[in-house]
Amino acid sequence: MSADDGAGDSPPLSIRDIALSYGDGEPVIEAERLEVPAGEITALIGPNGSGKSTLLKSMNAELTPDRGAVAFDGRDVEEFETTELARRLGLLSQEHVAPESTTVRELATHGRYPHRGFFEGMREEDYRAVDRAIERAGVEHLADRRVGDLSGGQAQLAWLAMVLAQETDALLLDEPTTFLDLHHQLRVLDAVRELNEDHGITVCVVLHDISQAARFADNLIALRDGEPYEWGPPDEVVTEDLLRDVFGVEAEVGFGPNGPRVTPRRAIDE
Numbered sequence: 001m002s003a004d005d006g007a008g009d010s011p012p013l014s015i016r017d018i019a020l021s022y023g024d025g026e027p028v029i030e031a032e033r034l035e036v037p038a039g040e041i042t043a044l045i046g047p048n049g050s051g052k053s054t055l056l057k058s059m060n061a062e063l064t065p066d067r068g069a070v071a072f073d074g075r076d077v078e079e080f081e082t083t084e085l086a087r088r089l090g091l092l093s094q095e096h097v098a099p100e101s102t103t104v105r106e107l108a109t110h111g112r113y114p115h116r117g118f119f120e121g122m123r124e125e126d127y128r129a130v131d132r133a134i135e136r137a138g139v140e141h142l143a144d145r146r147v148g149d150l151s152g153g154q155a156q157l158a159w160l161a162m163v164l165a166q167e168t169d170a171l172l173l174d175e176p177t178t179f180l181d182l183h184h185q186l187r188v189l190d191a192v193r194e195l196n197e198d199h200g201i202t203v204c205v206v207l208h209d210i211s212q213a214a215r216f217a218d219n220l221i222a223l224r225d226g227e228p229y230e231w232g233p234p235d236e237v238v239t240e241d242l243l244r245d246v247f248g249v250e251a252e253v254g255f256g257p258n259g260p261r262v263t264p265r266r267a268i269d270e
């Protein structure tokens with residue numbers, strides 16, 4: 001990513017005939033075809049255990065499918081050399097591991113490793129990228145704090161700063177708003193939208209709030225039991241049928257100027 005990248009420059013992610021299982025178990029993901037369009041924001045929605053994180057990790061080659069492939073920029077993600085992929089595709093996962101004494105700035109600095117030679121120090125552009133990421137994630141005031149001392153939401157923002165410092169062409173974000181208060185949820189989504197609009201970054205993001213996902217994303221992919229139930233523009237995906245069949249919720253769906261709005265009524269007993 002560079003400052004003068006125009007919108008639409010980032011590549012798409014395409015999934016073809018994929019099946020993915022853990023160990024010898026049954027596949028937890030099976031999908032014939034899914035697209036995360038270039039330069040657009042796609043939200044993955046679905047109930048707990050429906051396979052959202054697994055699908056996201058397969059897009060980043062963190063998990064290898066038993067069958068099929070994920071293509072990024074027309075190439076199987078498994079074919080990329082690890083550092084090359086990390087320069088182009090960033091993943092904010094739900095599992096965070098870092099020594100407790102690491103500061104927020106040090107964490108963000110880790111995001112620059114894919115851009116530097118093994119023995120090279122930080123260059124001026126690396127420092128600038130770290131500053132930008134810290135600002136975008138809204139953690140300037142926490143930059144010198146130890147990650148181990150942060151609240152859940154503050155830590156979430158610190159990890160986001162690390163992924164943003166990678167300055168990749170595409171971002172995969174697994175529940176980036178979890179643990180965040182409403183103000184910070186909106187700030188994070190605004191920052192992602194700004195990156196998307198200013199640099200044409202392709203985004204795939206897991207969100208649990210369906211109304212928020214519908215407002216925020218250009219496209220939705222709804223997963224049920226590891227399979228796509230529906231995908232496309234929010235207006236087409238968010239329906240009362242989806243809420244009943246996928247989420248087990250009786251709800252009303254209204255359509256306002258900001259897209260579909262979900263009013264849940266009750267959980268349907270299985």
Ligand SMILES: Nc1ncnc2c1ncn2[C@@H]1O[C@H](COP(=O)(O)OP(=O)(O)OP(=O)(O)O)[C@@H](O)[C@H]1O
Nearest residue numbers: 022023025028046047048049050051052053054055
């Ligand atoms: N490491 C693992 N080993 C075995 N099974 C796993 C592992 N990780 C996930 N699973 C299983 O794979 C399925 C999909 O899990 P996944 O975490 O992708 O769902 P999810 O939609 O992201 O859920 P959530 O909304 O709760 O985060 C679940 O049945 C889960 O139990």
